[in-house]
Amino acid sequence: MKLSPYEKASLMIKKLPQIKDFLNQTVVIKYGGNAMTNEALKEVVIKDIVLMKFIGMNPVVVHGGGPEITNMMKKVGKEAEFVNGLRVTDRETMEITEKVLFGKINKEIVSFMKDYGTEAISINGKKDSMIQAKQKDPKLGFVGEVDQVNTDILEKIIAEGKIPVISPTACGKDGETYNINADEVAGRVAAAIGAKKLILITDVDGVMMDQHDTSSIISHIKTKEIRKYIEDQIIGGGMIPKIQCCFDAVTCGVEKAHIIDGRKPKSMLLKIFTNESVGTMITD
């Protein structure tokens, strides 16, 4: 559908009240591994985030990169192993993880954002001790969980009109570097910074009753229903940290969390600008 210039202008005027409401709203966006592998889609997602910035919102980006870490492990002859969606991380895997996440993916996102005219700042949890981590379970090796988030550095970057782009690694009190699931980091950052929304971009339509049947999408989940979905094994694998982080965020004051499909161009903007039911929404 091609809009005339008049229609385009009318559409923008119609959105004026919403655009006014967006001013200074902080939205944490977790951009996930599998939804990142397609270059064209990557560009769409990053442009959408830049647009959010230009209309006055404060996007904070937490990125993943699981598939790329797995590929790099394969190259050095290591097999990736996951327990409940978390990568078992020995010392060598931790080094690979940091190189791939902070050394490569983070820098690519920041440089893409700069190409579209917005300033973005590359950080990980270690920067100014933003995230204090602790070991999750000795069986998982250097897998961390978020103990505390200090939002000073994020607030400074936002006040300077820039977009923080965060890699999910952080230091523990023991001085070790820990690999933290990016969904968990996004949920905890959203809660700590008092974000209005948390958006998790992934490569499935949302949470489904049967993950092989897209028509079984669950459009709205209340926090009190989450435990049962996990116990009944409707939610499994990589969806577990995702739904848990949504739980953490909305029980700590984030109004809404959304799990949406990054393979569908513009799904994030549809969610923000319209009342369309896109993906799965989680509320308290």
Ligand SMILES: Nc1ncnc2c1ncn2[C@@H]1O[C@H](COP(=O)(O)OP(=O)(O)O)[C@@H](O)[C@H]1O
């Ligand atoms: N009920 C469910 N609905 C949708 N996906 C599910 C469900 N249960 C488990 N999953 C799995 O969770 C995966 C999403 O997690 P993950 O691959 O870690 O995403 P990302 O790489 O974007 O962080 C899906 O690809 C799917 O295999």
Ligand SMILES: CC(=O)N[C@@H](CCC(=O)OP(=O)(O)O)C(=O)O
């Ligand atoms: C502990 C743990 O599993 N960490 C993740 C960190 C990256 C991530 O979360 O990437 P996605 O969002 O693409 O899955 C990992 O090593 O894959």
